[in-house]
Amino acid sequence: MQAELIDIRNHLIQHAPFDDMPEELVNQLTESIEISYVRAGTQITETGQISTRMYYVRSGAVEIFRRSGELYNRIGEGEIFGQFGLLMRGQVRFPARALEDSLLYSIPAETFHNLFENDENFADFVEIEDRSRLRSAVSRREKSNALMTSRVSRLISRKTVSAPTTVRLQEAARIMTDQGVSALLLMDEECGDKCESDRLTGIITDKDLRTRAVTEALPSETPISEIMTEGLITIRASSYVFEAMLTMLHNNVHHLPVIDGEEVRGVIALADIVRYESQSSLYLVSNIFHQQHVKGLKKISNDVRDSFVRMVNEDANSHMIGSAMAGIGRSFTQRLLELGEEKLGPPPVPYCFMALGSMARDEQLVVTDQDNAMILDDSFVPEEHDAYFLELAKFVSDGLAECGYTYCTGDIMATNPKWRQPLKVWRSYFTDWIENPKAEALLNSNIFFDLDGIYGRTEFAEELKSLVADKASKSQLFLTLMARNALNRTPPLGFFRTFVLEEDGKHQKTFNLKRRGTAPLSDLIRIHALACASQAQNSFERLKSISKTKLIMDDDLSNLRDALEFISIVRIRHQALTLEAGGEPDNNVRPEDLSPFERSHLKDAFQVVSNAQKFLRFRYNSQATRHV
C-alpha cells in the first residue's frame, strides 16, 4: 500500500470489522478499494444483479431494501453493505439506494473472499447481521473474563468432607483439623434412603467454631446440630464461578456446598474465588461487617468506587457489576441496621427492611440514591412502636447518606411514615395500585414493583412479591397503564439511525444512557415479567422467567438480553472512565466519547429497545402517557 493512502486506511480501522484486522490485511484491502461518489436517490445495486463487490460507506447514507421493496436497514458512515450477495457468490440479495450524497468505497469480490478466508473476525462480522452482531460483541467481551468462563466444578480440589449431624463439637473440630478444611458438611444419617444432596442438612465453618463454640465456651460434647447453620444455600457444579460469587455476595456467606444432581461434590470457599478475582468486592463486603461505627463504614465506602472500576477493568459483565454493587449497598444497609439495633435496643415488634428499585433488582451502579421502606409486623401499634422505627429508619438513612447513598429525592425511604407501615397496609397499597390503577399514581409507585427484603423478617417481602405476582398478571388495566408509562421514555435514536441528543446540565449535547436506555428496557421487562406472574426482580432473571412462557419469542428475548447488557456495560464503562479521570460519574454520554464500535452497537441495541416498545404498544394497545 502507498504510505500516502494512510488517511483512507485510518478511516477503515476506526470501524468494525476492520478495527481488529491485522495490518497487512488492512493494507491489502485499502489498495483494492475503488471510490465512487453517488448522489442521493441513485440506485447502487439492484436485485438480480450479480454481486461483485462489498461496499463501505465513507460518508453519507444508504438505504437497504428487502426484495419486497420494504426498507430493511439504513447504513451510515463506517458501515458496510453488499456482503450477503458475495457470501452467496450470487445475486444481490438486498438492493441498495443512496439516501444522501455518499462517498462509497467498494471492495472487489476477490479481496472480500481473501479477507473472509484469512480473518476470522471479519468472517464472523459479515456472516451475521445487526442484532446478532450485537450478540457476538457481548459474548466476545465476556469470553475475556475468567469468572464468566470457568465453572464452579473447576474450583473443587478435593473430595467432600462430611460428618453425620450426630457428631459432637469436639469430634467435628478434630475432623476439620485432620482434613485441613475450613468447612464441614453435615449429613442426616437417619434417612438413608434419600439421595446425598437431600441428606445435606447443615454446615459448620471455622468461623462458627470460633464465634459460636469457643466464645460461648460450649462443652465439647455439645451436639453439632445445635450450632450448625441450616437452610443451606448451595450452588450447582455446572454454574459459572461468577454465579457463585453473586450468590455469596447476595447472601453474605463465605462457603457454598456444590451440588451435582443428587451428589454433593464439595464446598467452595470465598478464598477459592478470590484466586480468580484477586481484589474481590467480596473483601469489601466482609470488611463492612467488621465495622463498629458509622465513621468506619463511611471510611470504607471510599473503596466502593475503586472496587467498581476494578471490576470494569477486569471485563466483568453488567450483571456481575450490578449485583456486586447492590450486594455492597445491601451490606452497608444490613450493617447499619445491626448497629442501629445495638444502639436502640431490640425492635419492639418484628420488621423487614426492604430495598426498592435498582438495589432490589441487583442492578446498582456507583451513582445511586437510597430507595427503601419498612414492613412492620401486623401487631404494630403506632403510638407505642413507631418512635423506635422512625429512629432506626433515620439512623440507617443518615448512615447511608454518609456512605455516599444520597437521600431519595422522591422521599421513598423508611423515614417517610407512608413507607413505614405494617404488612397489612402494604398489602392494601399493592392491592390498590394493581386493582384500581391510575397512570399518574403508577408513575410514582413503579419503583415498588422492584422490591427485595434485605434484613429482618424477609418473608414479609416475599409475601408482597407473591401478592404482586398473583394479582398483577390478572389485571389487564394495570398492565396497560404500566405499559403506557413505560413508553414515556424512548431510546435516543432518530429516524435515520442518528443519536438524538439533549443538552445536559453542563450544556453539552449528550444522550442519557439510563433514562433513554437501561430504564426503558427494565421498565418493559418488568411489565412482561409481571404479566407472566414472575417473582424475579433482576431484569436478566425476569427475562429467564419470561422465556418459560411463550409470551415473547426466544430470539426477541435474546435480543433484549444483549441490548440490556450492551447499554449497561457502555454506561458502566463511561462511569468507570469518568472516575478514573477524577470526575464525577453520570449517565450522560457524548457520541464522540464512544468508540465507533460502541456507537454502532449502541444503535443496534437502541433499535432493539425501540422494537420492544413497539411490541409493548401493540400488545397493550397503548400510547405513551406523556413523552419526556
Next chain:
Amino acid sequence: MSDIPSVPDDIKSLPWPEQFQTLAKHAKAPVLKAFYEAGCVAPDTPICEVPMVALDFETTGLESEAHSIVSIGLVPFTLDAISLSQAKHWIVRPKLPLHQMSVTFHGITHADIEKAPDLSQILEEVFASLNGRIPVVHFRHIERPFLDVALQYRLNEGIRFPLVDTMAIEAHLHPDRQPSFFKRMIGEKPVSIRLSDSRTRYGLPHYAAHNALIDAIATAELLQAQIQHHFSLQTPIGDLWL
C-alpha cells in the same frame, strides 16, 4: 532554454486529437512520442466514457520557471470508480539547493528528498499512468506548466495536453464569489473554491493528511461529484477540458 524549438501556432490551433497525432510525429523523446501516440479522445466523447487521471504536484513554490516539483501523486479513474490499486506517489529531488527551500512539505523530510530520484529517472513510470488519459487537476496553473518546464529542462522538449480543472468548474459555478459590499456588511463570506472548501459543498469528507496522492484522490472525487450535481454523464469532454 532558447534552443528549445517552440511548437508552431498552426499545430497549436489543431483540435486535441489531431494535435496529438501531429506532435507524435515531431516528438523526439520516446516517452513523449508514446504519450502522444496513445492519443486523445475526441472532444464529443461523453465524459462517462473518458479515461482520466487525477494529478497533483507538490512544488517548492508557485512559479514553474523558478520552482521545482517535490512530489507527484496520481490516480487513474473514470466517473464510475477511482481505483486505488493504480494510485501512485513519488518524491523527486528538486533542482534547487535544499537550504533555499522555504516551503514546508507535509510529511516530506529533507532526508526523503536527499535520497529521492530525479524526475528523469521516473518519467517512464509516470507516463505509464498518463498515457491515453485526460489529466484532472484542481487549479490548472501548477501541474501542466511545471511538467512542461521540467521536461524542457530534461528532454529539451516541452509537453502539451488538455486537462480538466475542478477549480475552474467551481469558479464557473460561482461567478459571484465575492459578495457585494452590502452583503459583506451583513456578514456574508466569499465562496471559497479551494479544494477542501469545494469538497465540503458536495458532502465529501475531510482528509486530515495532505500529500500529492490524497489531493489527487480528493480531486477525482470532486470531479465525480461536480459532474453528477451540475452536468450529465453525457456531457462532452470537449465542453470541460481547457
